Amino acid sequence: MKKIFKSLLTVFVSLTMLFSLTVNVAASENTVSSDEQRLISEILTYFSYSEGDFNEHNGWTASSITADVDIQRCLNELKELNPELGEAFTNIMDYWIYADTTMPIYSGVLPDGLPTDNSLCIVTLGFQLNQTTGEMQQELIDRLIVTLESAIKYPNASIVVTGGGTSPADPSKTEGEEMAKWLIAHGVDANRIIVENKAPTTVGNATNTFKLLKEKPEIKSIAMISSSSHIQRAVAIFQAVFQLEAYNANTDAIEILNNTSCPVDRKEKLSQQMNSVTEAINTCLNSKNIGLIADLSLSTLESIEITNVNDTYSKGAKVDPKVLAHFTTLAGAKYDLDVTDRAEITNIDTNKSGSQVLKATYSYGDVIKDVSKTITVGTTAVDIPKGDKPSNTTAVKTGDETYALTFVSLMMLTACGYTYLRRKEL
Numbered sequence: 001m002k003k004i005f006k007s008l009l010t011v012f013v014s015l016t017m018l019f020s021l022t023v024n025v026a027a028s029e030n031t032v033s034s035d036e037q038r039l040i041s042e043i044l045t046y047f048s049y050s051e052g053d054f055n056e057h058n059g060w061t062a063s064s065i066t067a068d069v070d071i072q073r074c075l076n077e078l079k080e081l082n083p084e085l086g087e088a089f090t091n092i093m094d095y096w097i098y099a100d101t102t103m104p105i106y107s108g109v110l111p112d113g114l115p116t117d118n119s120l121c122i123v124t125l126g127f128q129l130n131q132t133t134g135e136m137q138q139e140l141i142d143r144l145i146v147t148l149e150s151a152i153k154y155p156n157a158s159i160v161v162t163g164g165g166t167s168p169a170d171p172s173k174t175e176g177e178e179m180a181k182w183l184i185a186h187g188v189d190a191n192r193i194i195v196e197n198k199a200p201t202t203v204g205n206a207t208n209t210f211k212l213l214k215e216k217p218e219i220k221s222i223a224m225i226s227s228s229s230h231i232q233r234a235v236a237i238f239q240a241v242f243q244l245e246a247y248n249a250n251t252d253a254i255e256i257l258n259n260t261s262c263p264v265d266r267k268e269k270l271s272q273q274m275n276s277v278t279e280a281i282n283t284c285l286n287s288k289n290i291g292l293i294a295d296l297s298l299s300t301l302e303s304i305e306i307t308n309v310n311d312t313y314s315k316g317a318k319v320d321p322k323v324l325a326h327f328t329t330l331a332g333a334k335y336d337l338d339v340t341d342r343a344e345i346t347n348i349d350t351n352k353s354g355s356q357v358l359k360a361t362y363s364y365g366d367v368i369k370d371v372s373k374t375i376t377v378g379t380t381a382v383d384i385p386k387g388d389k390p391s392n393t394t395a396v397k398t399g400d401e402t403y404a405l406t407f408v409s410l411m412m413l414t415a416c417g418y419t420y421l422r423r424k425e426l
Contacts, residue, residue, distance in 0.1 A: 032285050036085060039078045040281065043093065045293045046070045048274050052100065058229035058267045062100040069327065069337055069364055070299055088243040088253075095239040095256065096277070099232045100270075106260040109149040110223050114257055118156045118218050121194075122147060123209060124225040125202060125234055126163020126175030134170030136178050139227060142262035144182050146225050150260065151188050158219060159183065160212065162196040162205035202234055203280045206241035213254055221255040228261040229268045235259060236273055237280050244284035299327040299335075301367040304343070306360055312376045317350050319375070323360045353379045 032040075046067035055061040065071070071093060079086030104111075114120055124147045127140035136144075151159055161183070163175025176197035184190050194216075196208045213219050226234045235256055246253035274292065282290050308322040323343040326336055343362040359372045 032085065032287060033081070034289075036078060036081055037285075037287055037289050039074045039081070040089065040285075040290050041293055042296060043071055043074045043078075043089065044274065044278055044281075044290070045296045046074065046298075047093070047096070048270065048292055049298075050100070050270065052270065054267050055105075057105045057231070057261065058264060059105065059232045060100065060268060060270045060273070062097070062270075065097055065101070067298055068342070069325070069339070072337060073299065073327075073329075073335060084247055088247045091243050091253070092240050096236045096273075099235050099239075100273075103232070103235075103259075105228060105231055106258070107228065107263060108146060108260060109153055110225075110260045111258055114154060114157075114223055115221065116154065116156060118158065119220040120154060120157040120257070121160055121213060121216075121219045121222045122150055122154065122157050122225065123160045123162070123222045123238070124179065125205060125230070126161065126166075126179060127227070129165075129167035129173060129175060129178070130169070131167055132169050134167040134173045136175075136182070139262070139264060140175065140179070141182070143225055143227065144179055144186075146260055146262050147179075148183060148186050148188065150223070150225065151183070151192070157192070157223075158194055158216065159188065159192050160194045160196060160209055160222075162199070162209060164198050164200045164204070166200050201279075202230075202237050203241070203276060203283060206238045206280065207245065207283060209238075210242055210245045210254065214249075214251070219254065221257045223257050224259045226259075226261055227264040227266070229264050229266050231259050231261045233268055233273045233276055237276050240277050240280045241284055244281065248284065297330045298365045299329045301362070301364040301369055302326045302328055304339070304360060304362050304369045304371050306358060306371055306373045309358065309373060309375065312378060313350050314378050315350060315353060315381045317377075319348055319350060319358070321345055321347065321358060321360070323362060323371075325362055325364070325369070327364075348375055348377070350377050353377050 047065070049066040050062040051064045051066055052060055052062035075086060075090050075093065078089055110122070124143055127137060127143065129135065129140075130137055147159065147161075151157065161176045161179035163179070165171050165174045167173060174197035176195040180190075180193050180195050183193060194212055196205055196212060199205045199208050213222070222238075224231065224235055224238065239256055242253045242256070278291055282288060304323055304325045306321050307324050308320055313319060321340075322338060323340045323345065324336055325339045325343075326334070328334055339362050343360050346357075346359040348356040348358050355374055355376050357372050357374055359370065361368065361370050363369070
């Protein structure tokens with residue numbers, strides 16, 4: 001019997017080790033296919049078509065995301081090919097568009113409302129050291145002054161200071177180490193400071209920072225500090241790196257909650273954002289093939305239609321029209337997209353009886369489409385039934401059952417082995 005138990009234990013341990021190895025290999029081999037790389041390149045190219053100008057902070061703000069439909073189409077196609085990667089890129093593009101449209105760019109101390117516990121980390125980006133002396137330049141000191149004020153306001157937050165050696169005058173000095181010395185000299189506890197002193201670029205800073213922060217599981221989010229013209233590019237880079245490194249490691253991304261800055265006169269263009277984010281994506285996905293595509297055409301808007309409406313309504317009823325647009329890609333593929341949020345809709349007043357015309361207008365590229373629908377509102381008011389308030393239903397999230405099924409299979413194999421060995425002994 002002891003022999004059987006020993007054999008059984010050996011089989012089980014071997015299978016379990018094989019299972020663990022398989023899981024680890026699968027987690028580390030998140031490669032991207034040529035089709036996925038093509039879609040990512042198209043997403044970047046379409047975003048580069050955005051129109052805008054310099055803002056009051058000398059960064060770049062978009063007045064229009066010109067190719068928003070094609071960006072959404074490519075994201076949808078990427079999700080079909082690779083749901084996890086598609087979700088990561090949706091998060092990247094959502095934050096990047098936010099950064100270049102409606103994101104507030106603060107000055108001075110970090111704003112209110114950030115976590116007051118140790119789940120927050122302040123990330124301050126370095127700036128090139130003086131090329132002649134190797135000392136910190138005033139712009140970097142200005143960033144540190146903002147960091148010091150923010151560290152006092154959020155005393156439980158960790159602080160990452162980033163930047164490698166950037167001065168030929170003294171290669172032994174790094175931005176990160178000089179920044180840490182300055183903060184400590186001004187009263188910041190050294191135990192709060194995490195130094196990233198390897199990378200001379202923002203892309204490298206982001207990659208190294210993600211790895212450093214993942215060693216501290218209590219940290220869930222960051223607030224970023226840089227110069228005013230640089231902050232939009234910085235958050236776009238960090239979002240891309242944090243999302244893709246989390247995808248690579250099959251772990252949770254670290255959230256970027258807010259920002260602040262010090263004012264500068266230097267301006268940054270959209271092209272600088274494009275170059276840096278593209279570099280970040282290629283670095284994280286171990287690729288050299290992702291980039292902007294020359295002369296990539298927008299999809300053609302063929303027609304629009306009003307959906308989710310009836311021909312007749314009771315007086316006072318709610319009307320919630322949707323606008324569905326029909327497109328054709330350059331390759332001739334047809335697809336539809338809900339553009340309700342982008343369309344101009346002239347709704348009807350159901351408090352007035354009789355015939356009314358509901359209208360919708362939508363444009364994409366150089367094409368403008370209109371559509372209308374006649375609706376009749378009756379004289380009888382809508383009857384709202386009275387009843388018990390419906391109870392809330394708790395949603396149950398189901399996860400990936402692959403590992404559980406594999407483990408069950410291992411147990412069944414072990415049981416079969418036990419039965420076989422037992423019969424052999426008899």
